[in-house]
Amino acid sequence: MSERRRPVKRHKNTGTKTYSETVLGGYYDKYVGGLFGKFDNVRVYWEDQITKYTLRPYLKRYLAAVQDRRKVRILDLGCGSGQGYEQLSKIGKRDVSLALKDSFILPAERISLYFGVDISEEMLEKGRENYADKREVVFRKMDLRNGLDERVVGKRPYDIYFSSYAALSHLDYGQARKLVSDIAKHSAPHALLVLDFLGRYSIEWPRYWDAKSEDQKMREYSMSYLYTNGALSEEEPEKFTLRFWTGDEIAGLCEEVRKESGISVRPLEVFDRSVFVGRHVDTREYNKWVKPLRKRVNRLHEDYMRTNLQSLIIDRVPETSIEQLRRFYEKGIFSWNTVIKFTGMRLKGRIYPTEMKGWSKFSPALQQAILNMDRVVDSVLWMSIGDPRANIIEPQLSYSLRNMLNNMQCGMGCGHGLVAILQVRKRK
DSSP states (O other), X not given: OOOOOOOOOOOOXXXXXXXXXXXXXXXXXXXXXXXXXXXXXXXXXXXXXXXXXXXXXXXXXXXXXXXXXXXXXXXXXXXTTTHHHHHHHTOBSSSOOOXXXXXXXXXXXXXXXXXXXXXXXXXXXXXXXXXXXXXTEEEEEOOGGGOOOHHHHOSSOOSEEEOOTTGGGGSOHHHHHHHHHHHHHHSOTTOEEEEEEEETTOTTOGGGTTOOSHHHHEEEEEOGGGGSSSTTTTSOOOEEEEEEEOHHHHHHHHHHHHHHHSOEEEEEEEEEESSSOOTHHHHOSSOTTSOOHHHHHXXXXXXXXXXXXXXXXXXXXXXXXXXXXXXXXXXXXXXXXXXXXXXXXXXXXXXXXXXXXXXXXXXXXXXXXXXXXXXXXXXXXXXXXXXXXXIIIHHHHHHHHHHHHHHHOOSSSOSSEEXXXXXXXXXX
């Protein structure tokens, strides 16, 4: 008689390994939305969008002029891990598109080469990892302080020379001038050049505003905003030297490049990005009196998270002997506060925009922002489920403030970022 076999116990797979790996990977950490870190809500909904919006008409015009719709070559200067590829390839053809799928001015299939150069090998490795599936994306190490190294990027010209998020503030004035001059000589005719610097007149660091000498314009900086409620909270922020720029210095730079290279580099537009909401308004590292607005604007974009609008009011106009700068901040802060106050009153009941004291003297940008918020509040009164204030009204308040400031900025260097869109003019 054969030995009787015991029944085999079959255990259900409960996914223990998967859950363990995802927990270790941080997928189950407490959700904080886009309140902190490198890619917070202001970065995603303000900074990236303003750059794309401003660059769109110039990029569209340039690409339309390229014969036979050939593919374009991009050189990203100080590329980091390659975010410039996403920025340039995701610029919509229209300001507003309600289609299911947006169409882009420079989709990936129109890019023959995106060449990213940076001094950080760690950043470059991350870029290679992020874009391993993109054959047109290449990363190489290069020190931009030495100018444009043709041994790295090759002698064949590029159509777009791009930089983002103050990458070029690592250069002093002479190094920046040499780099732009090298690019002018190297570039394709009518190529676009995007320079991205730190703005010297940002409300974040008023003690930098009166800089006169080149040494005074090269100042201490840190990325301490990543060390506060962010990924690097256990580390000591590193301090390094960057150059802070003003808008009028861009024109001077272009004129010196023309004299040096014999090639015209013409400013198409110079604009301020992140007025009032720069990275260091929250750290107060350089201005203890500044209102910590960035984290509060980040809150405006979070679902089911209401914001005390009074906390957004700016109660102090920075003092300065620079008359144009004083006027800008007086007008900008008044407009910012007026939109917020109107929204607060509108949430309590019916008030017509034209009933506001001084309405006829408000700037067109301020009037438009107030009218936008009036329509937004009206449009959600039918809702009986959910939280229309947190989920609809507050994000729209953020967008109204963003658009108003963008229409009021004048490219002086009053934002955390100062961006210049230039075009090279030389014969083919």
